[in-house]
Amino acid sequence: MKIVMVPSGFKECLDAEQVAEAMEVGVRRLDPNANITVVPMMDGGEGFAKTVVNLKNGKLYYKVVTGPVGKKIKSHFGIYKEGDRKTAIIEMAAVAGLKLVPEESRNPLWTTTYGVGELIKAALDFDVDHIIIGCGDSGTSDGGAGMAQAIGVQFLDYYGNPFYVRGGGDLYKIHSIDLSEVDKRLSTVQIEVACNWHNVLCGENGVTRVFGPQKGATKNEVEQMSQAFDHYASLIKEYIGLDLRTAPGSGASGGLGAGLKAFAGAQLHPRYQVMMRYINIEKHMKEADVVFTAEGCLDFQTPKGKIPAEVARVAKKREIPVIAITGTIGKNAQINYETGIDAYLSIIQKPTSLEKSMTKASLWIADSTEAAMRHVRIGYQIAKRRLKRGIIQ
Secondary structure: EEEEEEEOEEOOOOOOOOOHHHHHHHHHHOOOOOEEOOOOOOOOOOOOOHHHHHHHEEEEEEEEOOOOOOOOOEEEEEEEEEEOOEEEEEHHHHHHHHHOHHHHHHHHHHHHHHHHHHHHHHHHOOOEEEEEEEEOOEOOOOOOOHHHOOOOOOOEOOOOOOEEOOOOOHHHHEEEEEOOOOHHHHOOOOOEEEEOOOOOOOOOOEEEHHHHHOOOOOOHHHHHHHHHHHHHHHHHHHOOOOOOOOOOOOEEEEEEEHHHHHHHHHEHHHHHHHHOOOOOOOHHHHHEEEEEEEEEEEEOOOOOOOOHHHHHHHHOOOOOOOEEEEEEEEEOOOOOOOOHEEEEEEEEOOOOOOOHHHOOOOHHHHHHHHHHHHHHHHHHHHHHHHHHOOOOO
């Protein structure tokens, strides 16, 4: 039996490679000689820069920049060369990710993407021709205003005075935008963004309403942020000429997608489309008998561009069964059956705390994968008995 494992990471806990390692441990408990192909997937979130750099034999560079709560942190970006083209890889999770926001500071009104802009400028210092930015696992909702300020955009108040936008809570104070000091090197560099294509900036399905509570926003703060994003979008249309309210990907990473497109001239792409430039999972699935995937939480949002659903769609083209291992099973998770996931199971088997589940995640992923493989083996045994009895169907 050939087993292909294509997991994503468990946010704030394990990256994709660590999840894959734990899954492989579970299978080999049952069959030490199992034919396993491991393809850790990246979705633009945690581990994106490191993974691409490793695949392209590039190099990681470290820089102290502004973190999401305004304090200096050590972050990184990658650079690799192909022919005469030099590409920088920036991972927003490594500078403004949720993992970098302490529990007591999780308020999207006051977290910033300023460090993302600082990394863009650092990459420009290397004379790159191309920048790819992974948007995922964010801890911010400032519409990319922090990033914009770092690259030279000035936001002005009602009196025409420049002021520092600390986070999404300040967006409503912006009265006008001054683009005269934007780093001119941006006009000579192609910037691409790997983002969740289904996330939009404004409206009933706007990013604040969907992800605001996850980042610490109360119900009232969600409404405040939604109104602020409406105001921000109207200013972008007025000064940039782009209507990004419901543009695909505009809401990615708390609106960073909109900020990058408006102020850095970036092109937004479905993150899975960008990932496939580096990892061809179809090649690995050619002879697979079963595919395993994984995600920290499987719910109604999974089909909207997340790794397990995209993996399942590829597998279904070849009629390969797909099993998903997940940390938690969320709201309307059953919708994932429609994407091609045939079965899913949570690693959490009894009531426990979040802290314990995170420390035990590797062990529990291995346990759950072993359990899933035992069920697969039962299916094979049933099929074998039926064949012996001459029952084909």
